[in-house]
Amino acid sequence: MGNEKQLPRGVTVRGDTINITFTFKGVRCREPLSNLPNTTANVRYASRLLAEIQGKIERDLFSYADYFPRSRKLKIFGAGSRAARVENYLDEYLVRCERRGLSPSTIVGYRKCKSALNPLHKILVSDLNPAILKAWLSETTTTAKTARNNLSFLRSAIDEAVTDGLLPANPVSLINVARYREAISSNEASSREVDPFTxxxxxxxxxxxxxxxxxxxxxxxxxxxxxxxxxxxxxxxxxxxxxxxxxxxxxxxxxxxxxxxxxxxxxxxxxxxxxxxxxxxxxxxxxxxxxxxxxxxxxxxxxxxxxxxxxxxxxxxxxxxxxxxxxxxxxxxxxxxxxxxxxxxxxxxxxxxxxxxxxxxxxxxxxxxxxxxxxxxxxxxxxxxxxxx
Structure with a gap:
């Protein structure tokens, strides 16, 4: 095919690899499309892909991990994907806890928390907000203590989504269980009272x-x-x-x-x-x-x-x-x-x-x-x- 000067702006070829170059958050990025053979049709595809990325960058919709999940640039921009759901971050947090060597009882407790959070699993992390959490909390039938444990687990998992840039702040931190579960809290307190056998x-x-x-x-x-x-x-x-x-x-x-x-x-x-x-x-x-x-x-x-x-x-x-x-x-x-x-x-x-x-x-x-x-x-x-x- 022709020489590099005839390639679309932002598209380059090194050896047999097509590369696209763009600027994201002030950083000049060059990413290889190593799965594409160097053909005229693929060069045109690279040009369209580059235009799509630039358009999402302009509308603040671009997620680096969605397009380049194995890129070294994720160390800079985070691995968060706009398509990531709450369940993805719960799973990631569980794996991290297991690698840290937390006690088996703690891991079992965390898995129970994940199961209790099932109604939230399919929600996009970027869509998670206090209103959704309040609605879920009002519908749960667990004790207030269990609800707090579940939210604590969720908060720790979603902290990573904040780090990845998918959320400006952790919405779980804004939820106070006592405010929405006061009646259950009082009942729970009585169930924990000392009640010895005669x-x-x-x-x-x-x-x-x-x-x-x-x-x-x-x-x-x-x-x-x-x-x-x-x-x-x-x-x-x-x-x-x-x-x-x-x-x-x-x-x-x-x-x-x-x-x-x-x-x-x-x-x-x-x-x-x-x-x-x-x-x-x-x-x-x-x-x-x-x-x-x-x-x-x-x-x-x-x-x-x-x-x-x-x-x-x-x-x-x-x-x-x-x-x-x-x-x-x-x-x-x-x-x-x-x-x-x-x-x-x-x-x-x-x-x-x-x-x-x-x-x-x-x-x-x-x-x-x-x-x-x-x-x-x-x-x-x-x-x-x-x-x-």
Whole structure:
């Protein structure tokens, strides 16, 4: 074909590669059309493509990534595409979190957030605005806490769209959940209140669990120690000091993965009551010789995957059989705390047993119980035996 002087303005040929040159945001850009053979027809196509790009630049509609997704210039202009949808940025953020090595439980939580945001997935990121978010928020039936978690995940993902130049600001930052979900927030607050089991309910639960001895041992130990379900899942036989009647708590199991306790103070040594020791002695028949984790799921013969597995597979069924009003497994911990408070135990001792830095957390959660027993300072723990105190 002819020499380069006969080519349309902005179109050049180097070897067998057609290039187009244009200015975007004050930067002179040259991009090769390496997938096009050097023919007269393709040169004309390059000229039309260049005109299209220049037209979009003039109307502020040009997205570099749409035309040149592999260009090195994306480091300057960002990888955002005008055609990108909310789901694309949610997926990108998830991948980034996995590469950062966030805990498996966090990743699982983020995936749940993505699923909850499904009504927003197909919306163009460039079209996302507060009105759309308010409409979505008003239609969701989740608790306010869950809504905040979902929006926090979305905000972090959309921050990247702002970086890519698809949005001037993050619209999620303008949404306040409390403003639109006040009624649900108040209901949610009441559902999180301390709601311990009575001695009669404890007895009914343990009697119902006796049908599955390993369930019974697990629940008896939970009521007698105040340990979190995630900590019970990670408890090993080597953590038990039979001579000193103590157990060392240093790990928790979340989504099938062993990790550290919830807080630094969570690493602790718990004094075992006769009821707790009896539960361990009974459990010996099932898992002691295996030398690993103390509590197993009797249906699978393996260690519990996590707190949620205990709740779904054993706890819900047991409460139904016992005829006891449903409360979360965490209420076994509240029951341990309030039972000891009602006896007037030493609060510093109780805080240490539960893995708190000090008694301040006890005042925050169990203030009404503390006010009823002000002045009592017994150190000895309460014994929960067959539901009696």
């Amino acid at each position: 001695p009669a309910e404890v007895e009914a639960i343990l009697c119902a669990a006796d049908r599955r001895p390993q369930w019974s041992n697990l629940f008896r130990f939970a009521f007698a120690t105040g340990m979190r379900s995630s900590e019970l899942c990670a408890l090993r036989w080597q953590d038990i000091d039979w001579i000193g009647s103590t157990v060392t708590v240093s790990a928790a199991k979340v989504v099938g993965v062993i990790k550290g306790t919830k807080t630094r103070a969570g690493n602790r040594t718990i004094e075992l009551t006769p009821e707790a020791l009896a539960a361990l002695q009974a459990q010996k028949d099932h898992t002691f010789l295996l030398g690993g984790v103390v509590f197993h799921d009797p249906k699978t013969g393996t260690a519990w995957a996590g707190a949620d597995a205990i709740r779904k597979k054993a706890w819900v069924t047991t409460l139904k059989l016992a005829g006891v009003r449903y409360r979360h497994t965490y209420q076994t911990r509240h029951t341990f705390a309030t039972a000891n408070i009602s006896r007037g135990c030493n609060l510093f001792w109780l805080a240490k047993q539960m893995g708190h830095k000090g008694p301040e957390m006890l005042f925050r959660h169990y203030g009404t119980y503390l006010s009823e027993y002000d002045g009592q300072t017994s150190k000895e723990p309460i014994l929960i035996q067959n539901g009696t105190r």
